Amino acid sequence: MQSTQFNELMIRLELLGIQNDEEVSDRKKKYLNITRDTGELFSVLVKLIKPKNILEVGTSNGYSTLWFAASMSEGGCITTIERNENKIKEAKANFLESGLNERIEIVAGEAMELLPRMEKRFDIVFLDSDRDIYEPLLEDIIRLTASGGLIIFDNAISHRNEFDSVMTAFNNNPEFTCSLLTVGKGEFLAYKH
Numbered sequence: 001m002q003s004t005q006f007n008e009l010m011i012r013l014e015l016l017g018i019q020n021d022e023e024v025s026d027r028k029k030k031y032l033n034i035t036r037d038t039g040e041l042f043s044v045l046v047k048l049i050k051p052k053n054i055l056e057v058g059t060s061n062g063y064s065t066l067w068f069a070a071s072m073s074e075g076g077c078i079t080t081i082e083r084n085e086n087k088i089k090e091a092k093a094n095f096l097e098s099g100l101n102e103r104i105e106i107v108a109g110e111a112m113e114l115l116p117r118m119e120k121r122f123d124i125v126f127l128d129s130d131r132d133i134y135e136p137l138l139e140d141i142i143r144l145t146a147s148g149g150l151i152i153f154d155n156a157i158s159h160r161n162e163f164d165s166v167m168t169a170f171n172n173n174p175e176f177t178c179s180l181l182t183v184g185k186g187e188f189l190a191y192k193h
């Protein structure tokens with residue numbers, strides 16, 4: 001996809017996200033997308049790290065997935081997990097329109113069941129789902145991250161009180177170098193040595 005067309009799609013998704021999330025009260029129907037500045041940060045990180053494989057937990061309509069996919073090099077693949085069937089349908093349509101669908105694998109299901117069964121290692125792991133699964137899945141999240149890989153948690157400032165144990169676990173683990181960025185809703189980064 002030409003960058004102009006990609007930008008048009010992303011701007012359309014941003015407007016849809018703002019409008020939809022203001023109008024609907026049912027949380028399951030909200031998109032809850034990352035902010036544009038977070039997407040731009042992800043683009044820079046992907047270009048620096050040059051990941052072959054990315055794992056995302058929480059696809060929604062695919063807005064954040066597209067930021068990652070658009071910045072990956074040829075041959076790279078992002079696996080994204082989503083349990084809501086309607087969101088999966090919308091994400092698939094957006095992936096098709098972007099022309100980036102070849103490098104995106106969407107896995108339907110519950111992350112609590114899927115992550116413990118996964119074997120592949122990922123160069124970036126992005127967590128943007130219900131936050132109560134992060135602590136019970138911490139060992140799997142670390143196991144699935146390659147050495148030299150990066151774990152990113154969204155909402156680390158907007159929902160700071162829900163991150164105490166996760167941040168403490170990473171900050172106290174000598175295997176990781178961490179940083180909390182005041183970008184978007186707050187991005188907690190944990191680099192695995």
Ligand SMILES: C[S@@+](CC[C@H](N)C(=O)[O-])C[C@H]1O[C@@H](n2cnc3c(N)ncnc32)[C@H](O)[C@@H]1O
Pocket residue numbers: 031032033034057058059060061062063064065081082083084087109110111112128129130133
């Ligand atoms: C904040 S939204 C993701 C937004 C998306 N990353 C973006 O920026 O465009 C969270 C999504 O995660 C999904 N989700 C939440 N908990 C999940 C879980 N335990 N397993 C699978 N999907 C989950 C929800 O259905 C929702 O679509």
